Amino acid sequence: MAKDGLRKGDDVSWNSHGRKVTGKVRKKITGRTWAAGRTVDASEEEPQYEVESNKSGRTAVHKPQALHRKGKAS
Template sequence: MAEKEFQTGDHVSWASHGGRAYGVVKDKITERTHVRGRTVNASPEDPQYRIRNDHSGRDAAHRPEVLRHEPS
């Protein structure tokens, strides 16, 4: 399966404890960093995306395979 690609500003959703969560892609992470105190082991070969949650306003990092494009 081809890797999913997302752009800054894309509206996406992902599975969450309470159902589906929604947010906006802030940027693509391609190196090890921290998001909200958690280590994100991203690399150019295994990128993750920083997402701003629509409900909480908090940032989270997610792998592309768990994200789904949503209509804006």
């Protein structure tokens, strides 16, 4: 399991434009790459996560501190 406790398939929530969004972790990003329509500057020390919204199916990329695993106290 990742040091921050997140891994592919985890149910998570995050805030987007003042609303709570729920979805799943698609992948952990640990290098510079193109994801969710933008360049993501991530590293092993500062990973980011690609997540997919349950409602819209759209993807987004967030730092681990912005994501809350379902069932885990925030």
